[in-house]
Structure formats: structure tokens, C-alpha cells
Amino acid sequence: MIVFDKPKSLADVSMHYCPGCTHGIVHRLVAEVIDELGIEGITVGVAPVGCSVMAYNYFNCDMVEAAHGRAPAVATGLKRANPDSIVFTYQGDGDLASIGTAETVHSAARNENITIIFINNAIYGMTGGQMAPTSLPGQVTQTSPYGRDTSHCGFPVKVCEMLSQLDGPEYLERVAVNSVKNVRNAKKAIRKAFENQIAGKGFSLVEVISSCPTNWGMTPQKALEWIDEKMIPYYPLGVYKDRSANKEGGNG
Amino acid sequence: MTDKVLMKGNEALAEAAIMAGCRHYFGYPITPQTEVAAYLAKRMPKIGGTFLQAESEIAAINMVYGVAAAGLRVLTSSSSPGIALKSEGLSYLAGADLPAVIINVQRGGPGLGGIQPSQSDYFQATKAGGHGDFRMIVLAPNSVQEMADLTVKAFDLADQYRMTAMILADGTMGQMMEPVSLNYGEPKKIEKPWAVTGTKCLRKHNVVNSLFLVPDELEQFNFARYERYKQIEENEVMYEEYMMDDAEICIVAFGIAARVSKNAISEARKQGIKVGMIRPITLWPFPKAPMLKAADKVKEFICVEMSMGQMIEDVELAVRCKKPVTLCNRVGGMIPSPEQVLASIVEASKKGE
Numbered sequence: 001m002i003v004f005d006k007p008k009s010l011a012d013v014s015m016h017y018c019p020g021c022t023h024g025i026v027h028r029l030v031a032e033v034i035d036e037l038g039i040e041g042i043t044v045g046v047a048p049v050g051c052s053v054m055a056y057n058y059f060n061c062d063m064v065e066a067a068h069g070r071a072p073a074v075a076t077g078l079k080r081a082n083p084d085s086i087v088f089t090y091q092g093d094g095d096l097a098s099i100g101t102a103e104t105v106h107s108a109a110r111n112e113n114i115t116i117i118f119i120n121n122a123i124y125g126m127t128g129g130q131m132a133p134t135s136l137p138g139q140v141t142q143t144s145p146y147g148r149d150t151s152h153c154g155f156p157v158k159v160c161e162m163l164s165q166l167d168g169p170e171y172l173e174r175v176a177v178n179s180v181k182n183v184r185n186a187k188k189a190i191r192k193a194f195e196n197q198i199a200g201k202g203f204s205l206v207e208v209i210s211s212c213p214t215n216w217g218m219t220p221q222k223a224l225e226w227i228d229e230k231m232i233p234y235y236p237l238g239v240y241k242d243r244s245a246n247k248e249g250g251n252g
Numbered sequence: 253m254t255d256k257v258l259m260k261g262n263e264a265l266a267e268a269a270i271m272a273g274c275r276h277y278f279g280y281p282i283t284p285q286t287e288v289a290a291y292l293a294k295r296m297p298k299i300g301g302t303f304l305q306a307e308s309e310i311a312a313i314n315m316v317y318g319v320a321a322a323g324l325r326v327l328t329s330s331s332s333p334g335i336a337l338k339s340e341g342l343s344y345l346a347g348a349d350l351p352a353v354i355i356n357v358q359r360g361g362p363g364l365g366g367i368q369p370s371q372s373d374y375f376q377a378t379k380a381g382g383h384g385d386f387r388m389i390v391l392a393p394n395s396v397q398e399m400a401d402l403t404v405k406a407f408d409l410a411d412q413y414r415m416t417a418m419i420l421a422d423g424t425m426g427q428m429m430e431p432v433s434l435n436y437g438e439p440k441k442i443e444k445p446w447a448v449t450g451t452k453c454l455r456k457h458n459v460v461n462s463l464f465l466v467p468d469e470l471e472q473f474n475f476a477r478y479e480r481y482k483q484i485e486e487n488e489v490m491y492e493e494y495m496m497d498d499a500e501i502c503i504v505a506f507g508i509a510a511r512v513s514k515n516a517i518s519e520a521r522k523q524g525i526k527v528g529m530i531r532p533i534t535l536w537p538f539p540k541a542p543m544l545k546a547a548d549k550v551k552e553f554i555c556v557e558m559s560m561g562q563m564i565e566d567v568e569l570a571v572r573c574k575k576p577v578t579l580c581n582r583v584g585g586m587i588p589s590p591e592q593v594l595a596s597i598v599e600a601s602k603k604g605e
Contacts, residue, residue, distance in 0.1 A: 077319040
């Protein structure tokens, strides 16, 4: 008999996420990996500012809530203070790719031995659906009501591609959680990102293409389809860097 | 006194931090605090510590936040514009009740200002370290010895009260060399059961956080924090009284301005003017009581400071405007001369004659 249990590393509380939001899936994947690796007792997570600001209530390990965008710097402090701990950050696109760009780039450049779970849903969710650094060209948001005009506000930031140009990082992969197959791949990538840290290999970032049905103005089902139709063509899935496997730059 | 060594203020401070058990330093280059970073860059790797040059002041203070959350003693240093960048982090440290020590080797402002000594970050340090209701303990050294001693004190106070403590120095204090004696014994150990060191699966998970969306709850945290601040105001005020027994004029000055004022006081005393000084060592908590007491005896207070008049507001409040408080100042990186301070003393002595 197969019993489908809640991971131990996930607190037994209801989450505040909207119906159809994929944060719940990613939280669960992270918790499953922590359980499977047996690292719950030595793991410290860092929550961002954004929709997942209250992640500290959902993970059962020690947690720190960081200032907006500063999670990689806080994680750097935590890891340097206690190198035997396993430190991960969980950040959205506004947090990681806009206000915290410097902290992201430089923690990658230092090959800081931390794990970053990066949720890219192309929008600011918590504040009600404003244009994100990762919003697609033409995407309608509260602050791009006529669609993202690239001649006015530029192009989306492709985090994995950008960081793959640095010598520092160990591992960069982009995954999605809009289908069973993609969720399974996402878990593999998240597991590898934690295993890398345990092995002392360094900076590992998994970008997770996620949905925001509420702020995209779509049903949950349509939002998952929109990931396939619009998001993945702009943000191709794959390994962007895996130094141990001698993979540098490029996707696939 | 064979144990005395000749050191720069910035270096004595850095060595004292190590003696206080600090093994983690994060900073970003800025004049005139560079020696703190340079010294620790050499020392930390040799004693198993961490020196890390951050990508920005903002990153540095958030690295500090991480180490503090893990329960270890941690230091950052900067100079005025850099401290402004750290103010976000200072507020978060306060909101999460995390201890840390911050050094501000002040330079002239506003804006990029200059690189010469200044005391114009008094407001920033004592009133406006960042957004929200919070305080920092602010210590103002006036010698290389105090740069070191107050740094050790800052670590102890920060841990004891779970808050940030700032050393408010200036370029002169940082750069000048004096003989100092560094003997502090074993660093104080304060239990930190709230630290995020991993649950070891033996306890409920710890959360270091400054977000409280329920107003009642946030109010209670603020009340509790200010109860702690009240204890600090009762127990931790430090100041030096100099020639105040018979003084009719009272100078109030801190840091290098107090050193200059001492020279002026000696000269004035030679001329028969009864002048003394109250030198605040803690700028917060501010030594209000001795000033109020002095207000009954002296006819005038002279606030000597290297700003357009910032501490003077606290002096006026402390003496409840019972006596006039005048300002003797230089700004922009200029230091008042003993002659300028003497002239202010002579002028005050002639009033009412």
C-alpha cells in the first residue's frame, strides 16, 4: 500500500497561497528533498519578501525572514557562520531578479555554497500583479496596462542565461511545475541543488517557472497551459550550467 | 605599562573586536574606515575567522544579519554615506532583535560630502538609524584606547539587550595613533536559544523575523522592545565629568571635539574662568541627568560639535531650557581649534557682567 504523507519538513498548517498557485507544489518538493536527504535538523531556510514571505511558517526547519532581495546576502552570513548547516533561499522574481540582482549575481560569482529556489511567475503577486523583471514582452499587468512595451521598459531578465556567463556558479537549471513530467524533473533539479551543497560544490540555483492564476487573470488550468504556450518558449527549460558535469553556458 | 602598543584607532578597534570574540566581518571599501577592513582582512584568515568584502554596504549589513541570526558575534564598519545604505538592514536587525556591532567612522556630508572628520551623523545614529520605532546603543570614543574598550563594550551590550550597538567615531579617531593596552580576558558568553543553528530535530523550529501582520502583536513587540530600552537608559549611561565641581560654564562635547575642548578649558582656567565639561560617552542613552543637575549650577552650556548643531537639541532637552545653550561648531571636515572654543568660553563668561 502506498501512503501519501505530508513531508515532515512541511509544517501542518494551511498555506495562504491562492487556489491554483504553484508555490504549494514547490514548497512540497523542497520539503520532500529535505526529508529524503535527512537534513531537516541542519537546514536553515531564508524567506524573501513577496508571496512566499511567510514561508517561515511552512517549513519545519529553522527559518529567517530577509529584507527584500537580500536573501542571498543573509544566506551568505548564515553559511559562513555555520558551514555545517544547509542553507537555502526561496525567492520570487521581483526579489531575486529586480531589487536583489546584485546580491544574486555576487553570491553566484563567489560560488557561495548555498541553494537558491527561484520562483519565476513573471509578475509581482503579493502586491497585486505589477510588472516583474521577468514579465514577458506584451504581458498585461497592473503597471503595464497596455502590455509590456520593450521600447519603454526594456526586456525581461533571463536569470539562468545571465548567471551562466559567470565562472562562479556550480549549477543552474530551469524547470517548470505545470505538468506531472515537469514536476518530476523539478524535484530532481531541486534535489541536485541540495546535494551539491552537501558535497561542498557551491552555488546552485533552480529557476522554477510557476503560475499565478490570480494575477494573470486565468483559471488555474489555463495558467498551466500559458506556461507551455508563452513562458517556456521565452524561458527554455534545461541545465544552463553544471560545472561538475563540465557543462558551461547554453541550455538544453 | 609595558603592555602598551602604539596603534591607529581603526586598528585598535579591529583587534578589540577579535578579542571580544568576533570572527565575522563584512564590509565595503570607503574612506576613512579602510584600516578596519584592511586589518581584519589580514587577521581573520589566520584565526579561522571570516573577512568578506561584500558587493555593497547593503549586502554587507545583510550578511551581518545572517551571522547574527546564527547567534555569533559579527561586525561591519563604514563611513557616513555607507551607513545610510545600511539603514535598511539596521531597521531589520532591530525588528528581529538581533545583536550586531556597527562602526561609523564619520566624514563630512551631506551627499558624497568629503573625507575629513565630522560629527554630522549624530541625528542618523541617535534618531534615524532607519525606518520604524527603534534605538541603537551609540558609543562615542575620544581616544584610541576608547576605540578599543568601547568596541568590546558594544559587543557585550548588543548581546545583552539583543540589539545593534554603534561606535560613532570620526576620521581623527580612526587615523590617529596612541599607545593602547588591550587586555580584556575571555569574551562574555551569552546564551542565544533563539539562534537559527538548525533544530537538530530536537526542538521546534526557530524563526528570525521582523514581519508581524497582526497590529496587536506588532504593538506588543514594540512595547517589549521599548521596555528593554528603558532598562538601558537606567543602567548603561556613560559620561565623563571634567572640572565640573566649581564650573560656571559647562561644555558638552564628544569625540575629537571633547579633546579640543579640554585644551580650551585648561587655557580658560589659567585665565580664571570656571569652566568644565560633560562628555557623553553614550550618545544613546544620552546622559540627561548629569546635565540637568549641572543646569542648577552653571550659567551657560556650550555645545562644541562638528555639525550644524545636532547634539545641541538633546542638550537643550536634557537641561529643559533652564539655561542658555550655545553652539560652537565647525563643519564640512573642519575641526574647531582650541582658540575658537576658548573664544566661546570667554564670551560666555562675560555675559551678565
